[in-house]
Amino acid sequence: MGSDVLVLAEHAEGELAESTFELIGKARELASAWGGQTHVAVLGAPRAAGALGGADVVHVVDHPAVSVYSPEAYERCMLSVLEHVQPKLLLLGTTTPGMDLGAALSVLWDAPLAAYAVGLVAEGDAAVATCQIYGGKLMAEVVLESERSIATVIGGSFPPSPGRSGGAGSTCTDEPPDLGDLRTVVRGVKVPEATGVDITAADILVSVGRGIQSRDNLTLVEELAGALGVPLSASRPIIDQGWLPKAHQVGKSGQKVKPRAYLAFGISGAPEHLEGMRDAELIVACNTDAGAPIFDVAHYGTTIDLFDLLPELSARLGG
Amino acid sequence: MKLIVAMRQLPDLVEELELDSSGKDIDREYLTFVSNEWDEQALEEALLLKEATGAEVCVVALDEPDVDSTLYTALAKGADRAVKLTGIPEGWMSTHDRAAILSAWLAEQSYDLIMTGVQAADDLDGQLAAIVAARLGLPHAAVVVRVDAKDGVAVVSQELGGGTAVEAEIRLPAVLGVQTARQPPRYAPITRIRQAMNAGGLEEAPAAVTPGVRPGLRRLFPPQRSGQAEMLEGAPADVAERIIDILRSKGLIDAGA
Numbered sequence: 105m106g107s108d109v110l111v112l113a114e115h116a117e118g119e120l121a122e123s124t125f126e127l128i129g130k131a132r133e134l135a136s137a138w139g140g141q142t143h144v145a146v147l148g149a150p151r152a153a154g155a156l157g158g159a160d161v162v163h164v165v166d167h168p169a170v171s172v173y174s175p176e177a178y179e180r181c182m183l184s185v186l187e188h189v190q191p192k193l194l195l196l197g198t199t200t201p202g203m204d205l206g207a208a209l210s211v212l213w214d215a216p217l218a219a220y221a222v223g224l225v226a227e228g229d230a231a232v233a234t235c236q237i238y239g240g241k242l243m244a245e246v247v248l249e250s251e252r253s254i255a256t257v258i259g260g261s262f263p264p265s266p267g268r269s270g271g272a273g274s275t276c277t278d279e280p281p282d283l284g285d286l287r288t289v290v291r292g293v294k295v296p297e298a299t300g301v302d303i304t305a306a307d308i309l310v311s312v313g314r315g316i317q318s319r320d321n322l323t324l325v326e327e328l329a330g331a332l333g334v335p336l337s338a339s340r341p342i343i344d345q346g347w348l349p350k351a352h353q354v355g356k357s358g359q360k361v362k363p364r365a366y367l368a369f370g371i372s373g374a375p376e377h378l379e380g381m382r383d384a385e386l387i388v389a390c391n392t393d394a395g396a397p398i399f400d401v402a403h404y405g406t407t408i409d410l411f412d413l414l415p416e417l418s419a420r421l422g423g
Numbered sequence: 424m425k426l427i428v429a430m431r432q433l434p435d436l437v438e439e440l441e442l443d444s445s446g447k448d449i450d451r452e453y454l455t456f457v458s459n460e461w462d463e464q465a466l467e468e469a470l471l472l473k474e475a476t477g478a479e480v481c482v483v484a485l486d487e488p489d490v491d492s493t494l495y496t497a498l499a500k501g502a503d504r505a506v507k508l509t510g511i512p513e514g515w516m517s518t519h520d521r522a523a524i525l526s527a528w529l530a531e532q533s534y535d536l537i538m539t540g541v542q543a544a545d546d547l548d549g550q551l552a553a554i555v556a557a558r559l560g561l562p563h564a565a566v567v568v569r570v571d572a573k574d575g576v577a578v579v580s581q582e583l584g585g586g587t588a589v590e591a592e593i594r595l596p597a598v599l600g601v602q603t604a605r606q607p608p609r610y611a612p613i614t615r616i617r618q619a620m621n622a623g624g625l626e627e628a629p630a631a632v633t634p635g636v637r638p639g640l641r642r643l644f645p646p647q648r649s650g651q652a653e654m655l656e657g658a659p660a661d662v663a664e665r666i667i668d669i670l671r672s673k674g675l676i677d678a679g680a
């Protein structure tokens with residue numbers, strides 16, 4: 105039975121994602137508990153391999169079809185790397201590739217999957233994953249004891265530094281599998297337009313979520329942000345409604361922010377939101393639901409209705 | 424063109440979730456169930472595709488609490504058919520089981536595109552779209568934010584993070600996990616939902632698979648509060664004062680403010 109751990113490296117234009125190092129660090133810990141090795145697969149970015157010092161073996165698969173992420177081509181390459189490495193555990197991020205590939209490979213490679221993991225430990229031959237469920241309101245402990253299994257891990261769950269250095273890794277170039285007749289073909293990559301607002305540069309952010317209920321009510325947070333002289337940021341639903349531009353979105357699919365203070369109003373604290381703001385120096389959260397996950401990361405919290413609290417804050421800061 | 428939208432019910436996350444006596448599931452007795460918010464996005468994008476191309480939209484869901492209201496609402500919004508798969512046991516079900524039931528039903532249908540929400544709050548063993556696709560041998564994409572389709576090809580925007588999106592052409596049939604429709608989900612007036620209910624257009628089909636995959640779930644438990652959140656109590660004015668004091672003490676606002 106295999107005892108190796110395989111990580112899929114994620115990169116954008118050759119630059120490796122921070123989450124990749126988080127996974128490699130964890131992979132090393134697990135592989136050493138099982139007496140195995142840490143493997144990393146890099147698809148389409150051969151030059152990135154040099155930066156993967158934490159791996160024992162780096163598998164590079166290079167082909168024009170994987171230079172940009174595409175689920176079908178990636179899936180075929182991963183199946184071929186999995187065949188070759190036969191790892192005990194495959195680690196992916198809870199990212200777009202991780203959601204595509206984790207779920208699909210659990211069928212195609214026939215391995216149980218634990219999704220949204222925030223913790224992973226070796227327990228004898230098994231891996232035990234702690235996963236978020238119900239938007240982070242509960243946790244699930246999942247035992248992965250098959251010969252092969254998969255975990256998709258939420259970004260920021262493990263420290264990246266153990267994945268950055270270590271093993272005197274070797275690199276091997278894997279022959280790409282047959283990538284002919286793909287049904288999915290990438291046409292281009294779109295990056296968001298610059299809007300002049302950079303919420304990542306602000307000292308303080310006033311951040312608003314679905315608890316605000318309507319576009320008209322946004323004036324309440326605008327007043328507070330105005331009084332403080334700071335930008336507004338928001339959870340994804342506010343952006344999806346078209347109430348604020350994308351550049352204001354905090355979270356996994358928005359911006360990662362680290363202000364000196366993050367004031368959250370009517371934001372539940374879904375895992376995808378926390379990923380973007382949990383490192384703020386000071387977090388103050390207003391949410392009428394005392395069980396909202398935002399209070400797990402907040403330093404100060406209040407269950408007062410935001411419609412009562414915001415005017416009080418603005419009135420005191422306005423003059 | 425035929426579009427199938429797979430929808431499902433979930434406990435309303437605004438409520439307090441308590442564990443049942445097994446410790447492996449939540450106590451569902453007094454919970455309200457609502458449709459998965461990302462499935463609503465998938466439905467909206469499908470209805471927009473219908474408007475653009477004349478496609479037929481069929482909605483399918485497992486028979487779970489309050490699913491009729493979700494399905495009738497979908498009909499009221501413009502779906503052409505709604506199918507409920509019956510014989511579903513109560514309680515949490517793995518995505519692999521859901522996918523097995525749906526795939527067995529899908530095998531009997533004709534379709535060009537299957538759309539569903541990118542994720543669901545309890546999909547502990549992975550997201551539905553890719554699992555269904557892998558079972559059916561179809562191409563797929565998660566975190567989709569726009570779909571156009573004609574002549575057997577879908578052009579799909581797949582979001583990667585930080586707002587970057589890959590635009591890809593996918594030869595149909597395919598399965599898409601939708602994150603956001605290009606406009607917020609439409610509203611169905613209650614009168615239209617009532618009309619749909621009175622017309623009674625729900626189709627039913629028995630689920631052809633017995634669920635059984637429970638992926639190593641040992642227990643559920645409430646997250647350990649890192650416990651740091653100090654709760655500020657009092658009237659809104661007092662709490663506002665406290666928050667301003669905190670910001671002031673960190674030097675974030677002028678002492679005079």
Ligand SMILES: Cc1cc2nc3c(=O)[nH]c(=O)nc-3n(C[C@H](O)[C@H](O)[C@H](O)COP(=O)(O)OP(=O)(O)OC[C@H]3O[C@@H](n4cnc5c(N)ncnc54)[C@H](O)[C@@H]3O)c2cc1C
Pocket residue numbers: 312313314315316338339340341342353354355356357358359369370371372373374375376377380390391392393396408409410411437541542566602
């Ligand atoms: C692939 C993917 C990527 C994602 N990326 C992001 C991302 O980058 N950023 C992001 O934010 N989300 C992201 N999401 C969405 C995320 O899962 C949540 O749906 C979202 O964060 C919820 O936003 P919210 O907290 O504003 O809304 P909700 O979860 O609906 O929470 C609203 C909160 O407001 C509270 N509330 C209601 N009324 C009041 C009141 N009067 N006073 C005070 N509080 C009140 C409620 O108690 C509730 O907790 C992503 C999802 C997916 C699947």
